[in-house]
Amino acid sequence: MEVQRRSSTTTALDRLFVDFQSAVAGRYSIERELGRGGMGVVYLAREVRLDRPVALKLLPPVLAAQPGPRERFLREARLAAKLSHPNIIPIHAVDEVADYVFFAMAYVEGETLTERVRNRGPLPPGDAARLLREVAWALAYAHAQGVIHRDVKPDNIMLEAGSGRALVADFGIAAQVSGAAGVDGGDVIGTPEFMSPEQALGEKVDAKSDLYSLGVVGYFILSGRLPFTGKKPTEVLAKQVTEAARPVTTVADGTPRRLAQTIDKCLAKERDERPESAATLAEQMSLALEQRKELPVPLRVFAKRGGRFRDLPAFLYLGGITTLSVFAAATASPAGLGLFAWVGTWLVGLTVVPFALLVGRAARIANNGFTRDDVVTAFRSELESGSEERAYEYGRGPSHYERVMRWMSVAGLSVAGVGALLATSAALAPVAGIAALLGLMVGLPAGGLALARLQRRRDLDTEIWMRIWRGPIGRLIFGRLPRMDARPALSSGFTFRPTELVLGMAAERLFEELPKETREELRELPDVLRRLEQDAGRMRVRLEELNDALQGAEERGRLSGQIAGDIKEKRDRVVTDLENERELVQRRLKDAVAALETIRLNLLKLHAGAGSVQSLTTDLTLAREAAQEVELLLQGHKEIEDAL
Numbered sequence: 091m092e093v094q095r096r097s098s099t100t101t102a103l104d105r106l107f108v109d110f111q112s113a114v115a116g117r118y119s120i121e122r123e124l125g126r127g128g129m130g131v132v133y134l135a136r137e138v139r140l141d142r143p144v145a146l147k148l149l150p151p152v153l154a155a156q157p158g159p160r161e162r163f164l165r166e167a168r169l170a171a172k173l174s175h176p177n178i179i180p181i182h183a184v185d186e187v188a189d190y191v192f193f194a195m196a197y198v199e200g201e202t203l204t205e206r207v208r209n210r211g212p213l214p215p216g217d218a219a220r221l222l223r224e225v226a227w228a229l230a231y232a233h234a235q236g237v238i239h240r241d242v243k244p245d246n247i248m249l250e251a252g253s254g255r256a257l258v259a260d261f262g263i264a265a266q267v268s269g270a271a272g273v274d275g276g277d278v279i280g281t282p283e284f285m286s287p288e289q290a291l292g293e294k295v296d297a298k299s300d301l302y303s304l305g306v307v308g309y310f311i312l313s314g315r316l317p318f319t320g321k322k323p324t325e326v327l328a329k330q331v332t333e334a335a336r337p338v339t340t341v342a343d344g345t346p347r348r349l350a351q352t353i354d355k356c357l358a359k360e361r362d363e364r365p366e367s368a369a370t371l372a373e374q375m376s377l378a379l380e381q382r383k384e385l386p387v388p389l390r391v392f393a394k395r396g397g398r399f400r401d402l403p404a405f406l407y408l409g410g411i412t413t414l415s416v417f418a419a420a421t422a423s424p425a426g427l428g429l430f431a432w433v434g435t436w437l438v439g440l441t442v443v444p445f446a447l448l449v450g451r452a453a454r455i456a457n458n459g460f461t462r463d464d465v466v467t468a469f470r471s472e473l474e475s476g477s478e479e480r481a482y483e484y485g486r487g488p489s490h491y492e493r494v495m496r497w498m499s500v501a502g503l504s505v506a507g508v509g510a511l512l513a514t515s516a517a518l519a520p521v522a523g524i525a526a527l528l529g530l531m532v533g534l535p536a537g538g539l540a541l542a543r544l545q546r547r548r549d550l551d552t553e554i555w556m557r558i559w560r561g562p563i564g565r566l567i568f569g570r571l572p573r574m575d576a577r578p579a580l581s582s583g584f585t586f587r588p589t590e591l592v593l594g595m596a597a598e599r600l601f602e603e604l605p606k607e608t609r610e611e612l613r614e615l616p617d618v619l620r621r622l623e624q625d626a627g628r629m630r631v632r633l634e635e636l637n638d639a640l641q642g643a644e645e646r647g648r649l650s651g652q653i654a655g656d657i658k659e660k661r662d663r664v665v666t667d668l669e670n671e672r673e674l675v676q677r678r679l680k681d682a683v684a685a686l687e688t689i690r691l692n693l694l695k696l697h698a699g700a701g702s703v704q705s706l707t708t709d710l711t712l713a714r715e716a717a718q719e720v721e722l723l724l725q726g727h728k729e730i731e732d733a734l
Contacts, residue, residue, distance in 0.1 A: 137194065212311060300368065349375075466564075636675060685716050
């Protein structure tokens with residue numbers, strides 16, 4: 091019986107394929123079926139006249155025979171064909187031939203979002219936020235044109251192969267469904283799982299209904315699960331109307347708070363509690379991307395361990411080199427070569443061997459498709475990831491303890507140096523020797539303690555290794571490695587680089603390509619670039635803190651009716667102060683980035699022979715002034731934070 095049913099289905103499918111091909115012969119050459127759903131069959135075809143691949147979506151003949159569905163399909167397909175956006179699959183033509191109604195859209199090589207989650211599991215938060223932002227951009231454009239999608243779901247979102255770009259299909263067309271299917275069963279995910287409460291109740295559907303559906307998409311791609319499921323469509327629809335979805339953080343561990351809150355807000359039952367618009371949602375996804383810049387695993391491992399020498403192995407290696415150099419000096423023949431053997435062993439051990447190890451590690455990361463810029467980004471991300479914790483525990487500036495240790499170290503070593511000089515006099519040798527010894531006994535331990543506290547506060551180890559990979563050694567190593575044209579599947583294909591880092595690296599490369607005499611005249615430029623980058627990074631961190639604080643204040647403000655008047659007034663004043671500071675921080679961040687851009691442009695002009703060293707010197711002076719204003723702003727932010 092099963093065999094007969096399958097055979098009958100195959101015959102029906104083949105007949106539809108053949109009949110439809112016969113109807114469009116000469117215009118389209120159909121190659122194969124791509125998929126099918128409640129609104130029909132999709133075929134891969136080639137448009138004969140333009141010789142290009144297209145996807146043909148055919149309205150099922152049963153629906154095409156009904157005047158109502160047929161006219162609605164044609165009307166809405168023609169309306170959707172007017173949409174032109176980078177994240178919307180374009181419709182080339184809408185047509186009806188004999189009993190067949192169809193439209194031709196661009197063929198996208200890739201996979202649907204459903205297939206991506208089924209095959210490889212939930213997306214990392216960074217990739218999820220990026221995809222949701224792109225879909226929100228598409229929805230914002232369509233809503234501005236008066237087009238509501240009405241069926242936002244992972245099956246209608248394509249991921250373009252190579253670029254990973256999200257493209258949305260079926261705007262305003264797929265309004266009918268044929269049942270609910272779970273993630274693990276059935277051919278497609280049925281629309282009821284992605285339907286807004288008002289749509290489930292048969293009420294008017296608007297732009298915020300699409301935002302609810304997009305919230306369900308976000309829930310699904312982060313957790314691999316749907317918020318509401320059931321054996322029947324009616325069960326799912328009832329849950330959409332009556333039950334609240336579990337918070338995203340309870341089903342997708344590790345989801346950044348801002349991203350989770352945005353998706354939870356989209357899933358609100360009341361329309362007014364959802365984001366104001368798709369454009370607003372896209373902005374919130376941008377903030378979520380700023381909050382967590384997701385780095386591929388190879389880069390994170392390289393920044394934490396692979397791209398540096400760790401303390402204990404390095405200490406043991408130095409001990410081994412010391413022993414080997416002594417052995418080489420003792421066994422050198424003739425004996426006069428002992429000094430050369432000792433020095434040579436040390437030079438090879440401290441230069442050639444470490445350099446070879448770094449080359450090997452760089453080659454491994456390069457084989458994964460990453461560049462030196464990616465490595466520097468990874469080290470910078472490693473620095474920023476712990477900056478807030480270090481600032482909270484040890485403060486942003488040196489503590490009294492650190493200052494005391496620093497002064498004790500300077501004083502002790504100074505006494506030791508003076509004592510060593512005076513010890514050359516026979517009369518002062520005993521006293522000077524004791525003073526030098528005491529100075530060393532005080533200065534060295536104090537210096538070590540001050541350095542240890544500085545390391546905790548600033549993570550000097552990561553800073554030093556970032557400069558190594560960013561500087562001449564990193565350029566030399568990566569410059570000798572073979573260039574990878576494509577990035578393998580091991581990487582995510584998306585490495586976030588802040589704007590200031592991109593501009594700073596570009597300016598530094600231009601500076602390094604200048605003649606030696608010009609570089610000498612502009613010798614302060616690299617330090618100014620690094621300071622501007624650091625200032626812009628600190629501004630971004632502060633902007634993140636302010637956004638979080640304001641978001642928390644907004645949530646507490648919903649309870650303002652239950653708060654005493656004087657407390658509410660104080661809270662409102664604090665919120666106003668935070669908003670003013672955020673505006674100032676945004677201006678300072680813009681100034682720092684603008685200064686970097688100005689330096690880069692003038693370096694380009696200098697290379698082209700249209701600029702001058704004097705103009706760059708003026709730019710450096712203005713950049714230093716901008717950096718000083720950033721320092722003053724950062725010093726005064728604690729008062730408002732404490733008040734909140």
